[in-house]
Each structure stands twice: as structure tokens, then as C-alpha cells.
Amino acid sequence: MRYSSFIVDGRATWGVVATDGTLVEASATGAAPASVEDHIETMSVDVTDRLRAAAERGGGVDPSTVEWLPPVRRPSKILGVAINNMIGQRLAFRPFANPAFFFKPPSSLVGHGQPVVVHESWGVTHPEPELAVVIGRRAKDVAEADALAHVFGYTIINDVTSPGLKAEDSIELVSPPGTRGGAYGRLLGWRNVRDDDHARSNYLTYHARSKGTDTFGPIGPWIVTADEIPDPNQLGVNSFDGDTAVFVDSTANLMFSVQRVIAHASAYMTLLPGDIVHCGTSMRPAEGGPFRGITDWDIRRVDGRPMRIEIDGIGALANPVVVESDR
């Protein structure tokens, strides 16, 4: 089944995609939880059965008349995986031994079709087309073999990222003569930290603005339940700048599998129903395409062309870009 949240006739609501392509509101099938996340939390068999029957009947709202919302509007956390792609590891002298995580806040989420707003002064800002897992059951210390049993379903996220803002949020750790400035880098085991050396500076980088600014998290249009995705590690992820294919990739090229990502996260952070875990960017340039790397897709330069991400078995997430002048 496909779950979505949307605005129709000025009301924020949620429902399922029917076999005739219409959107059936949950509230039209009888008593229903207030939101997709409330439904995931309670997982009432009765509600699910009614939604399934309604999806078969159809006759709901025309999707072209709704405003799409993030399918889960306020997850307790949104966890991303850094550089989780075989190609991405070319950046690294020593690849990550385990998935490394960052957060996006719920305030960054927008639905399918909603604009991403970027400022010229923020510097290079680019999409990251990714598979997003929606957690169904609380997960703490789960094994890789059990991880997928905790998944409610899958959706598409565009993990918009601004290296320009990231640069401003990087601090240069150095050691003015006579100080202990290199101590933190040594504590982190950085190989090239010397207390007496200005030239060999290092940077500590914080990602909240570069990943978490308002509208930097387009997601949707819907969640496809896990029963319809037999193997989340075999899904094509294709991205388009307007109509031009720019990245052609697959979740098979993730360095750490979906199971591994969930298991590792759950060893440290309790995952709750409705939480989002997105699994790493696709970044294989399309043959003959205009971009060599994902950071070349600077959305300040797309001139009205929407970003579009298609994932096998899920659908397509498309969002226009609005470039604002600086405040």
C-alpha cells in the first residue's frame, strides 16, 4: 500500500493511493488516527483493512488537485548516512569502517512538488537523491538479520546539501606557537596534527545548516509499504535535471546495506516508529551527462528546471528550485 499526507480543500489530511490512481482519505473509511505517524505507531489491523478495501474501491481525490505534504510530517528523528556510496569512497584515503550519521530536522521537510529555496550567497548547494526508510517498530540493538522487520516502508528523499554553508561551519583547528590547539585533533586521532605547525591545519565541520535549512528535505510523494519492496538493496535510483538524466545509480552501490545502516544506528540510538533513516546519496554520473560529480549539480544554476528523483518500485519525487536574493 502507498501512504501519503496532503492538503485538499485547505485541510491537511492523509490517506492511501488507490488502484485507480486517486487519493482516498483515511477519515473517509471510518475512525482513523490523526496522522500517518499515529497509524504507524498504533498499526491497527482494522484501520489497515479498511484502508486496503478503500484503495481497491478508489474514487478518491485527483492527485493533481492536492498539495503534497511529507508523508510523515514530524518524525522524532531523521538520520542520514554520510558518503555511503562505493564511488564516494574515492574521496577517502581510509573508508569509514561503519556507517557515519548526521541529522536533518523535521522543519527541513517539504512534500513532492514544493519548492526548495536557496540563496545565491549560500554557495554551492546540490541535491542528494536517496532511498529513505520509514521505521515501523522500535529498534534498539537489532541485528542486521532482523533489521528489515522494523521497517514500515520506503520513500524517496532529496537530501539537499550546501557545501557553501558547510564551509562557513568548518572551524580550522591549529596550534599557535605555545598553545595546545592541536590537542583536539590528536584526541580524534587525526594523523597530521602537530602542535607547532600552522600549515598543517585541520577542520572540524558541523552539518546542521548545510543539511537542515528549511526546505532542504523534499520527501515523498508517498511511502510504499515494505511488503512491496522485496530487496531495498536492488533499487535503481535515477536523477534528472529537468528532462536530462544526470545520475544513474542503484542502492546496490551503497557501501553499507540498508540492514547494516539500521543495525548500526540502533546500537546507539533507539529508532522509533515514524523515524526516517536515509541511506546515502546516489552519485554515478549518467553517461554523457553534464555533471562529473554530485556537487556539480549546483541548484542555484538550474534556471527553473525541477530536480526529479525516480526510485524503482516507489515512484518519482520532483521539486522546483527558488533562488532568492540575499537578505
Next chain:
Amino acid sequence: MRYSSFIVDGRATWGVVATDGTLVEASATGAAPASVEDHIETMSVDVTDRLRAAAERGGGVDPSTVEWLPPVRRPSKILGVAINNMIGQRLAFRPFANPAFFFKPPSSLVGHGQPVVVHESWGVTHPEPELAVVIGRRAKDVAEADALAHVFGYTIINDVTSPGLKAEDSIELVSPPGTRGGAYGRLLGWRNVRDDDHARSNYLTYHARSKGTDTFGPIGPWIVTADEIPDPNQLGVNSFDGDTAVFVDSTANLMFSVQRVIAHASAYMTLLPGDIVHCGTSMRPAEGGPFRGITDWDIRRVDGRPMRIEIDGIGALANPVVVESDR
């Protein structure tokens, strides 16, 4: 007024601290919102008046019989400020021009008195004693001069941080000969990135585990409303390892003021009622104390002594430490 959330007789509830030192449940005063965050969101004058009257009457629950919960149990986001202390800037060759942010997830929060769990294998893990702002009114693009009008109140957070986990979540960007590995560092404007130089590697660091692991966010015991804190930038922040004073600092030593932090965050991320913004660690070593820097306070080595943080006008947050053997 002082708002807190707690468990009494097995029930999770919330209320206010009365003048006689007892805890009065909101539900005992008549119809009340389900949680502190719901109260902040609706800000009913009627509910507030009843709570104020109840706080004057007293006769509630003995605080020594409750289990403290985080005052706000599920904020939509928890935003921290990196290295926001005059002393911290000694680490930096070039200080941040603006506050740099990271996130903690709600799943990391625990109440006053609840244990922080750390594993020996996680490496150095230390407290960061901080003032936490609780947002009262939606804030987007607010000016510094207006920022405090968006604050509901203040509490104490211990931003537990593990440089040990941070080291594992740092990736070394280098340039094997013939590759473009230094490109990302150049994109970030890192000064010492050269494509052909192994020795001058740089690191990109992700903070989700090192800041966001379960129990890494002790907070409370209560929120003191903003009317009782005339200037949040003049509050002593004193920290104790057991009974020994280890850091003696003040919010006057933050590099960026509370107003500046809120204003800068709100230029990028919409702050919502109940959101937490914590303002930067205190880190001035107590005279004659055992630690030279905050990272010396390795909680794997405190041998049963609780961490305690006192902030002027708010109170004291104390949490024991549990060191677990590795899985």
C-alpha cells in the same frame, strides 16, 4: 514558574514546582494539555493562571518520590552550538564568524537523576554543561533584538559528547595520485588541500553518534520561565565531579550571546514551540581543580561520582554514570 515532567505512581505526567517545594500536577488543577510542549504550543491563559494558583497553594508530590523526565519530552529539534566559548576559540586559528550548529535527537534525552550509559570501547566521553533555551513562539528570521521574545524559558542540559565515537565518524579526505580526492576539501575552501599530497590529509567529521547516542542528553530538572531570568547572558554555570568543582564558568563567556544564537539559527531553520537550543559548553577549569580541559572529564573514569551542573536562577542537574562492558 517552573515546569517539569515526571513519573509518579507509574504515570508519566507534568506540572509545576510549588512554593513549598512540592510538585503539583497540571491535571490536578482542572483540564490541562497532555504535555508541557502542548501547553507551550497553546499557551492557554486559563491553564497558566490555574497552574500559578496551584504553585502558590502547594501540597503536591514530594519531588524525592518522582522519577524525573526531560521537561520537554519530544521537541521537534534540539540544536546545539559548537565551541561557543571564548576559551574554546583557543582551539581555532580562525574563530567561527557565526554560531555553528549540530543536532541531538529526542531519543538522547533523559531526566534529572537518570543514568548516562557509556561503553568503555567508545573512548573518551565527557560532559558539556550548558544553558538550554526552550522556544515558546515560532521563530523564523527573527532579529537579535526580538529573539528573547520567542523564549518560553530556560533549563540545564548536559551535552554529553564522545570524541571517541567522533574519531570513528571522521573520514580522511586525501588524494591518492591521479584521483580527484582533494576536490571536496577545496570546495569547502580548506586551505591546506592539495590533490597530490598524502601527508596533508583532512578530515570530515559527523557528530550524530558522538552527540546523539541514547542517554547523551540529560536535561532538567525543570524549565524556569523567561520572566524569572532577566539576562540569560549573565548566569554562572558551575560543574562538579561528585563534590569537586571542576569547571566554573558563566554564560557571559559565550562567544555568541543567546540572542545571537537564536537569531542566526532562525535565519535558516524555523524554530518551533518546545524546540531546544543549547548555547555552548562551559569550560573554564576550576582553580586547583583536577581537569585542564573539558575533554579531560572522561566519564568512563568517574568511579560512581555523579556529574552535577548548577546554573544561577535555574537549579542543579545531576546524573550518575553507568559504564557498560562492550557487547
